[in-house]
Amino acid sequence: MIDLRALRENPDAYRDSQRKRGDSPETVDALLSADSDHRSALQSFEALRAEQKGLGKQIAKAQGEEKQALLERTKTLAEEVKAAEARVTATAAAFDAAGKALPNLVADGAPAGGEDDFVLLKEVGDTAVPEDVRDHLDLGTALGLLDTERGAKASGARFYYLTGDGALLQLAMLNLAVQQAVETGFTPVIPPVLVRPEAMEGTGFLGEHSDEVYYLERDEMYLVGTSEVPLAAYHSGENLGELSEPVRYAGWSSCFRREAGSYGKDTRGIIRVHQFDKVEMFSYCRPEDAAAEHERLLEYEERMLQKMELPYRVIDVAAGDLGTSAARKFDCEAWVPSQGRYRELTSTSNCTTFQARRLNIKYRDEHGKNAVAATLNGTLATTRWLVSILENHQRPDGSLGVPKALQPFLGKDVIEPK
RNA sequence: GGAGGAUUCGCAUAGUGGCCUAGUGCGCCCGCCUGCUAAGCGGGUUCCGGUUGAUCCCGGUCGAGGGUUCGAAUCCCUCAUCCUCCGCCA
Structure with a gap:
C-alpha cells in the first residue's frame, strides 16, 4: 500500500512511476477517484452519526411525550445511518481494491523499462x-x-x-x-x-x-x-x-x-x-x-x-x-x-x-x-x-x-x- | 476432535443497555515544590481517519466481523488467539 497523502499531493509522481514500470497510469486515477468517493461517503456517514449520537443523549434525559417524539425521529435517522454506513462499506471495499492494484512508487534511481x-x-x-x-x-x-x-x-x-x-x-x-x-x-x-x-x-x-x-x-x-x-x-x-x-x-x-x-x-x-x-x-x-x-x-x-x-x-x-x-x-x-x-x-x-x-x-x-x-x-x-x-x-x-x-x-x- | 474460561489505553484492572465523553493504579511526559535525590502536588498520556495554516472540532476504535436496539464495552451469532481439562497421536 502506498502513502495516500503523498499520492494526493503529487499524483504525477505516481503516474510517472507507473510508466517506468510499463504499467498504466490510469491505475493512479482509479485510486484517486475511489479515495474521493470513499471520503465523501465517510463524511456524510459521520455527519449523520454525530446527529444520532446527539439525539441519543437527549433521549436518555427526556421523559414522556417529549421522549416519544424524539424516538420517532431517531427511528428514521437510524435507517439513514445504516444506509450511509453501507455506502461507506462499499466505497471502502472499492478503495481497498484500487489501493492493492497500485504497486510501490519506483525509486528515482531505478532504470525504466522491462x-x-x-x-x-x-x-x-x-x-x-x-x-x-x-x-x-x-x-x-x-x-x-x-x-x-x-x-x-x-x-x-x-x-x-x-x-x-x-x-x-x-x-x-x-x-x-x-x-x-x-x-x-x-x-x-x-x-x-x-x-x-x-x-x-x-x-x-x-x-x-x-x-x-x-x-x-x-x-x-x-x-x-x-x-x-x-x-x-x-x-x-x-x-x-x-x-x-x-x-x-x-x-x-x-x-x-x-x-x-x-x-x-x-x-x-x-x-x-x-x-x-x-x-x-x-x-x-x-x-x-x-x-x-x-x-x-x-x-x-x-x-x-x-x-x-x-x-x-x-x-x-x-x-x-x-x-x-x-x-x-x-x-x-x-x-x-x-x-x-x-x-x-x-x-x-x-x-x-x-x-x-x-x-x-x-x-x-x-x-x-x-x-x-x-x-x-x-x-x-x-x-x-x-x-x-x-x-x-x-x-x-x-x-x-x-x-x-x-x-x-x-x-x-x-x-x-x- | 470435545468441554470450560479469558481477550478493555504501554502494564495491571473497573465496568451486566443511556450517568462511559471508558474510571482507577502503575509506568511514562510536562510543570510546581525542594541543598541534591526520593517523596509530595498539579496537568497530560489508546490508536486510526476526516477536517484545519495550526489548534479546535467530528467520526470510528473495548481481540475481529456480523446481528438485536432509537441507543451496545455491556445482549446474541460466527471467527481468531491464549489458558485449563478430556480424547487421539509422533
Missing part, C-alpha cells in the same frame, strides 16, 4: 569457460552430490535430493551465511514456513505473483516462497520505538514455489526448483535510512559471493521487473560456465514503507509521532548457489574444489569422485 533494461553496476571476477565444461547436474550426479531422478520419483519434476557431500556442502554454505549475518549484527531466526493469508497479503505476494504460491485450502494457509514473509509478519501490528538503528534479522528456511508458467524453462538440474533452502536478511528501519541500508545489504551479499569465489555481476533491476513491493532492487548474478551467462543468485529489495503500511509496522519519529517504518530484504545464500559453485570450482580430473571459506565447515578441501 527485464532487459537493467543497468550493469559492476562485474567481479574472471568469467572463463573451462574446456570440456560439465554442467552442475552432470558433475553433481557423478560426484553423488545430488539426485534429480529420485527427486522426480518421490515428488515430481523440479524436486531433488541433496546427498552426502552435496547435503554437507549446502549446510556449510548456509551455516557460513548465518555466521556472517551474526557477525554483521543480524539476529538469526528460524521462522514458520506456513503462514496465514494476512502475512502473504501484507508482503505483497498475493497480487501478480499469486500463482507462484502454494496454498493449503483445508487450513487456509500458505507455504512461503521466502522467509521474507514470516520475517515481515514478525513485527506486524507493532511499534518498534525509536528505531535509531535498523533492526536486522537473518531467516533460515525452506522456500516453496509453484513455478507456474515456467514450463520448459530451466528444467535441467536445480536452477529452478519447487523447494530450496535460503538464508535471507531482513531489515526494519526509518524510511530516511532505507537507501543506505539497501547498500549495506548489497555489500553483505557481495561479501558472501566473494567467499564462494564466484565471478559475478551486480545489476540495478529495471522498474518493470521490481515486483509489487519493491521501490528498487539490486540483483547479484553469478557466472554459470555451462550456460555462458550470468544467473541470479541474490536479490535485495528496498520496499520503503509499502509492506510496513500493509502490515501496520510503526516506529516513533524524532517528533515522538508514530510513523510507518521501511522494510528491506536480501539473499545471503540459497540452494541455487550450488549450481555456480559446482560449475566454477570443477577440476579437469572430475573433482570439485571446495571454496576456502567452506572448508572448515566441510572438513575437506576437495570432493573426489567415488
Whole structure:
C-alpha cells in the first residue's frame, strides 16, 4: 500500500512511476477517484452519526411525550445511518481494491523499462569457460552430490535430493551465511514456513505473483516462497520505538514455489526448483535510512559471493521487473560456465514503507509521532548457489574444489569422485 | 476432535443497555515544590481517519466481523488467539 497523502499531493509522481514500470497510469486515477468517493461517503456517514449520537443523549434525559417524539425521529435517522454506513462499506471495499492494484512508487534511481533494461553496476571476477565444461547436474550426479531422478520419483519434476557431500556442502554454505549475518549484527531466526493469508497479503505476494504460491485450502494457509514473509509478519501490528538503528534479522528456511508458467524453462538440474533452502536478511528501519541500508545489504551479499569465489555481476533491476513491493532492487548474478551467462543468485529489495503500511509496522519519529517504518530484504545464500559453485570450482580430473571459506565447515578441501 | 474460561489505553484492572465523553493504579511526559535525590502536588498520556495554516472540532476504535436496539464495552451469532481439562497421536 502506498502513502495516500503523498499520492494526493503529487499524483504525477505516481503516474510517472507507473510508466517506468510499463504499467498504466490510469491505475493512479482509479485510486484517486475511489479515495474521493470513499471520503465523501465517510463524511456524510459521520455527519449523520454525530446527529444520532446527539439525539441519543437527549433521549436518555427526556421523559414522556417529549421522549416519544424524539424516538420517532431517531427511528428514521437510524435507517439513514445504516444506509450511509453501507455506502461507506462499499466505497471502502472499492478503495481497498484500487489501493492493492497500485504497486510501490519506483525509486528515482531505478532504470525504466522491462527485464532487459537493467543497468550493469559492476562485474567481479574472471568469467572463463573451462574446456570440456560439465554442467552442475552432470558433475553433481557423478560426484553423488545430488539426485534429480529420485527427486522426480518421490515428488515430481523440479524436486531433488541433496546427498552426502552435496547435503554437507549446502549446510556449510548456509551455516557460513548465518555466521556472517551474526557477525554483521543480524539476529538469526528460524521462522514458520506456513503462514496465514494476512502475512502473504501484507508482503505483497498475493497480487501478480499469486500463482507462484502454494496454498493449503483445508487450513487456509500458505507455504512461503521466502522467509521474507514470516520475517515481515514478525513485527506486524507493532511499534518498534525509536528505531535509531535498523533492526536486522537473518531467516533460515525452506522456500516453496509453484513455478507456474515456467514450463520448459530451466528444467535441467536445480536452477529452478519447487523447494530450496535460503538464508535471507531482513531489515526494519526509518524510511530516511532505507537507501543506505539497501547498500549495506548489497555489500553483505557481495561479501558472501566473494567467499564462494564466484565471478559475478551486480545489476540495478529495471522498474518493470521490481515486483509489487519493491521501490528498487539490486540483483547479484553469478557466472554459470555451462550456460555462458550470468544467473541470479541474490536479490535485495528496498520496499520503503509499502509492506510496513500493509502490515501496520510503526516506529516513533524524532517528533515522538508514530510513523510507518521501511522494510528491506536480501539473499545471503540459497540452494541455487550450488549450481555456480559446482560449475566454477570443477577440476579437469572430475573433482570439485571446495571454496576456502567452506572448508572448515566441510572438513575437506576437495570432493573426489567415488 | 470435545468441554470450560479469558481477550478493555504501554502494564495491571473497573465496568451486566443511556450517568462511559471508558474510571482507577502503575509506568511514562510536562510543570510546581525542594541543598541534591526520593517523596509530595498539579496537568497530560489508546490508536486510526476526516477536517484545519495550526489548534479546535467530528467520526470510528473495548481481540475481529456480523446481528438485536432509537441507543451496545455491556445482549446474541460466527471467527481468531491464549489458558485449563478430556480424547487421539509422533
